[in-house]
Amino acid sequence: MAPDPKLNEQQAGPTLAPIVFAIGVAVILAGLVVNLEVIAPAGVAITVLAAVAWIRGSGKRSPAQTKSLEPATNEGERFPRSRLLERATLGLGGLVAAGVALPAIGAAVLPAFSHTKARAIDLGPIGAFPEGEFVIATFLSDPQAGEISRRAAFVRNNGFVGKSPSFTIMSSRCTHVGCPTQPNGPIFVQKEEFRRTNVGEIKVVPTLPAGGFGCPCHGSQFDTEGNRTAGPAPRALDRYQFSIRNGRLILGPIYSVSRVDGAAGTARIHSFKRLGDGEPASGPESLLYPLDPIS
Numbered sequence: 001m002a003p004d005p006k007l008n009e010q011q012a013g014p015t016l017a018p019i020v021f022a023i024g025v026a027v028i029l030a031g032l033v034v035n036l037e038v039i040a041p042a043g044v045a046i047t048v049l050a051a052v053a054w055i056r057g058s059g060k061r062s063p064a065q066t067k068s069l070e071p072a073t074n075e076g077e078r079f080p081r082s083r084l085l086e087r088a089t090l091g092l093g094g095l096v097a098a099g100v101a102l103p104a105i106g107a108a109v110l111p112a113f114s115h116t117k118a119r120a121i122d123l124g125p126i127g128a129f130p131e132g133e134f135v136i137a138t139f140l141s142d143p144q145a146g147e148i149s150r151r152a153a154f155v156r157n158n159g160f161v162g163k164s165p166s167f168t169i170m171s172s173r174c175t176h177v178g179c180p181t182q183p184n185g186p187i188f189v190q191k192e193e194f195r196r197t198n199v200g201e202i203k204v205v206p207t208l209p210a211g212g213f214g215c216p217c218h219g220s221q222f223d224t225e226g227n228r229t230a231g232p233a234p235r236a237l238d239r240y241q242f243s244i245r246n247g248r249l250i251l252g253p254i255y256s257v258s259r260v261d262g263a264a265g266t267a268r269i270h271s272f273k274r275l276g277d278g279e280p281a282s283g284p285e286s287l288l289y290p291l292d293p294i295s
């Protein structure tokens, strides 16, 4: 007599693996939105473990169980339909899981290998920066990328603090949505000069931003330390780290600033890792940005 398939499925016993697998996929999807570094990889781990358990569970069925799961088959059918469906389901599930998991794994893991060190940008000899005055330095941050990588920084030589030269170097990029801010004061184009450095030609133009810096797009205003004084920008102007090598001013990585207390070489800078356009650096609003798109 042919076995009753329903009865036999109950005998084979339920397995949690498919449910855990589905939970793993859900965790991956949540991780893609919320946290690529921890939650998404955890979801991948859960999914992979569940998939392995699922496959092994199905593979370890006793011959009696396997046989009992098969509905009555025609005499002479060498590959029962139930097994075909089971394997097709597993195969499709695996493909879907791979399609979901691989991009997450790539996004979580590849940056660790593809990280390239920020190029140090030589702005020229420190003696070429007059003390207490601002210049606008324009340079290619990535000469291979060309003009698209052109950046501008407001550079002020603060003189020496103790025995160390001090510079204030602010990005001209508005922290609202990235328009180029301009000095609120004259720009002495007749005094502009070009310097050849490791990133090609750098243009340096003296300026006198007595009124700070302003953004032409939506009206944000910043004082001469980069503090936001008006408009929709959520924080102060970003700044560049710098170092002095062989008497030359070298730009380092860029970082974000919530505000600056004091001025020039003795200012207290409230610094943060580089944030995206429109992201507040501090306060409750900063909690609304759990993912940093540019880190």
Ligand code: FES
Pocket (backbone or CB within 6 Å): 174, 175, 176, 177, 178, 179, 215, 216, 217, 218, 219, 220, 231, 232, 233
């Ligand atoms: S981009 Fe500067 S105020 Fe909007």
